[in-house]
Amino acid sequence: MKLLARRAANGSMGAGTSSSMRGVSGQTITAILIVAISGGLFWLVQIYTSALRDPRYLDGWLLAGGMSLQLFFHVATKTGRLSPKSIMRWRTFHIFVGYLLVAAFLSHSNFALPNSAFDWALWTGFVLVTLSGLFGTYLAWSLKTKGRVDDRIGYDRIPLRVAELAQDMKAIVAMPDPSPDAIALPPAPYDAWIIDLYTNHLQDFFEGLRNFSSHLVASQRPLKRLIDEINHLAPYVDAQGQEKLSRIWNLVAEKDALDFARVHFGLTRAWLFVHVPVTYGLLVLSVLHVLVVYSYASGAM
Amino acid sequence: MWRFFWPQESDSPKPPSFRRDRLALLVALVTAASTLTAFFLSKSTQFLMPGPLTSAHASIENCSSCHSKSGDGKLSWIHGLVAGNPIDDSKACITCHKMPATAFFPHGASAEVLLASTKRLTKVAASTPEPLSARAQNGAFPAHDVVSRGLTCATCHQEHKGANFKLGKISNEQCRSCHVVKFDSFDGHHPQFENYPFDRRTRIIYDHASHFEKHFPEVAKKDAAKRIPDTCSTCHDSPKDRRVMAVAPFEKTCTGCHLDQITGKERATGPKGIAFLALPGLDLQTLKNKNAAIGEWPEASEAGLTPFMKVMISRTEKGRALIKTVDKLNLQDLSNASDDQITAVKDLTWEIKRLLYALISGKASDVLGDLNIGSGGKLSASLVADLTASIPRDVVVGAQQQWLPNLASEITGGAMTADPQPVANDPEPSNSNAATTEEPAAADTPAASDEPQSSAETDEKKEAPSENASGTKYDPPACLMRVLGQCLMPSGQENKAEGANPEGAAGKDDSANATSNGGNEKRAAGSLPEPMRAGLRDARPAETAQVAGEKATSQSDELLRPTEEELREMKARSNDRGRAPEPRAIPSQPDTASTSPAKTAPVIGIESNIDPESWAEYGGWYRQDYAIFYRPAGHKDKFIYSWLFLTGPQAPKGDRSPAAAVFDFLTSKDAQGSCTKCHSVDDIQGKGRIVNFSPSSAETKLGRFTTFIHEPHLGVMQNRGCLTCHSLEKNRPYLKSYEQGNPHNFASNFGAVNKDLCQSCHATKKVRQDCLTCHKYHVNGVITPIMQTKIPMQ
Known part of the structure; x- marks a missing residue:
């Protein structure tokens, strides 16, 4: 049993390593691209400045254009114009453009903190949007690298699936051991041991979302503790009991994965409650900013 | 459309995005409301100011002082959104910073000067390798577009960047973007100097070579008591205007030998008056x-x-x-x-x-x-x-x-x-x-x-x-x-x-x-x-x-x-x-x-x-x-001076008017006073002639693109002193160049200064070599005159 579990765990890890290797190389390319494009942007601004133009109009409009692009993704998602596959691609592009906009923003703010209240409001808005975006990106990356979330499971379906698992668990635990009938020996209390295990360790686990904080940091320690409990009992039960424990083990692993998914899907939704509203606020400020800038342009365009 | 921004409630289960969108809209409204509240509560339109002004402009409180369309009302700045003449705001600048009528031309120079300069430099450009960065910049963002639209003050001087921001700062690349000669650096392919610093002949006709070799020895021989200059600094110094190597006044230098020529004592023939x-x-x-x-x-x-x-x-x-x-x-x-x-x-x-x-x-x-x-x-x-x-x-x-x-x-x-x-x-x-x-x-x-x-x-x-x-x-x-x-x-x-x-x-x-x-x-x-x-x-x-x-x-x-x-x-x-x-x-x-x-x-x-x-x-x-x-009573005789000063502009060479007759009479070779023996006469095209009575000064250097301050260089001269840069070249037709009226036709007693000489110090990682070290942008100067303050009266 232990060997099986370890093998399974190793296999899972091996698959994860290979996919993470692919992910790392992809991320490296993305990072190089972002750095290269940002460098190109800075150079463009530099030669624009040299050509006796105000660079704030160039990087400002690049920033505004990029923000419009990001906004389009939001609108398209909301209006359902994009297929799920397109949404995935757009999301990747959304993150990529987000990094470039950070470069454009740094250039536009001339790598300096703002000097006025209105500019501080703009700066704060952009920084909040950026930070929330980065957090969301981290979550997406975190889910992907942990490899424990089945993308096919929607966030809304998780509680239902958890309830099903709990039912399954109860059914497994309640199933009588047929061996005493075959061999007329005093019955061994295998079922009672398993019921104890369920009662003491698993019943509460299956009743709802558990180990939130551990899942937040992607810790598998609670799962390992449960698995250890099951593994400790396994040598003392008969083959049927071991079969039960094996099924229990699978259910526990699946429930833990669902809890992890639920935590992360929840966060994924929660950060958007910062990202999107602040974006709206930033949009309002940006429009005002453009109006003010062109009102006071002084022929510097 | 409205539903997109404000989803309507329904009995069906609400997706999480519903609450999020409502919150987003709320945040947008709150942002707009708080911004407007802050704007209306703030003093004037200061809330919109993107940053503090430089310390020199810090006392300006009204946006409309510089932004001509801004107005004084809370919302009058919106008028700025209407397209207008970009020069208008710059005109506000020159209410304090006085500039000539050519203020909005490149360098504040006249079109004729720019044209002549461009023609001359186009020939130089043909033999100067253009750096890749300059080529890229010129290809992507040609500066002539900006120039053709008209240069404004804000083209180079961008405000609201803080009290310590240097408004006059301009990079080499910015200079290069307009110029036909695009080179990398001074110690790189900067063009060789063209007869520098002899843009024009000296106003005072003073043949250094003949004085050094002939007149001084003769005077010393004739009258040992007479003071003969022994160093350049006897006559030259730049104590006040550091751009000008001034000449000591007549009374301290020339009077010993030349005063009698003015009063006529040395005149052998003809009337002395x-x-x-x-x-x-x-x-x-x-x-x-x-x-x-x-x-x-x-x-x-x-x-x-x-x-x-x-x-x-x-x-x-x-x-x-x-x-x-x-x-x-x-x-x-x-x-x-x-x-x-x-x-x-x-x-x-x-x-x-x-x-x-x-x-x-x-x-x-x-x-x-x-x-x-x-x-x-x-x-x-x-x-x-x-x-x-x-x-x-x-x-x-x-x-x-x-x-x-x-x-x-x-x-x-x-x-x-x-x-x-x-x-x-x-x-x-x-x-x-x-x-x-x-x-x-x-x-x-x-x-x-x-x-x-x-x-x-x-x-x-x-x-x-x-x-x-x-x-x-x-x-x-x-x-x-x-x-x-x-x-x-x-x-x-x-x-x-x-x-x-x-x-x-x-x-x-x-x-x-x-x-x-x-x-x-x-x-x-x-x-x-x-x-x-x-x-x-x-x-x-x-x-x-x-x-x-x-x-x-x-x-x-x-x-x-x-x-x-x-x-x-x-x-x-x-x-x-x-x-x-x-x-x-x-x-x-x-x-x-x-x-x-x-x-x-x-x-x-x-x-x-x-x-x-x-x-x-x-x-x-x-x-x-x-x-x-x-x-004549002596040097600076007002009678001769005023007649020459007034008749000169009406006396083009060859003119037969009475004014020209006076001018010709007083500037003839044997004229009493001998003013034009030392003070050169320039023909000004279409404006008669002028006698150069005033010495060289910052004003006379207006219009020149190159500036040089002697003072910082005095400490690095070698044993040869002034001759390190100004080598005396004898046998040059110095005096002959004064026989005609064009001040730019000139053969100096001294050799031109070579770029190599400057480059021996002004090079990468040695002494600064940016454009503004030797060149100035506003060639005709910018002055900030004293404010017109009314005398307090009861």
């Missing part, structure tokens, strides 16, 4: 034959019409026409002159007489205020004083008494001469004559010395050829009474004067003089020239009633205060300025009785061996022959 007023010699016989009524005129005069008189006569339209006509004539030989020309000569004589009369009877500033020189406006009294070197009235009076004793009567309607009446005066009293005996103190005043004086001995010399006058000699009427150098009572009137005022100024000596003048006819006071009649109490009421006589009487007052009548007359004259009094009807027949030279009375003078020219050794006015001369 400048003939200012003169009675030109005329062909009197021809004039008489042609019945030209010119009145009395000295036949001995051989003087010419001075260029100054041409200008003075040309102050009226009629005068200009006259000068134009008579300029072609030889006034001393009019035998071939046409009738019109004779008439012109006749009119000229009357113009001269009127001029003399006006100079005596009025103020010079009133008479010459409308000289047709300078800007064309009325000349100020002080300027006229400079133009006439404050000529004393007595000098003119003295001359008039000698030359045209009956001038007053001729002009004011007294006895007239219809035909040329030769006046046999001796205009050269000084060699043999001096002040009259009744005026022993006259020698104390220079004016008195210039008065026409004669003695009885002069009569004896009438036939003898004079040193200075070749014509008939003449004894001026003896003056029996003088006040402030003015002859109030000529001899011949002593009987009347004595009868009227037995306690007159004339004493026994006067009587003696009068006695010695026996044979001369006595003249009535009314027939005397106006100044000569002054002070006489004529018994005849008709004559005493004469305005001129009364005026002369009042002018003889010791305070020389004008009477009310004089004031009225002066006022009337100022109203009719430019119109000298016309001679009254000139009879066609000569009235010989009234103009006979026999009427002049001899006086006894003091002999003197000093001629007037020598007497005026230290400058000033003197009279010789039939001309009044001015002798």
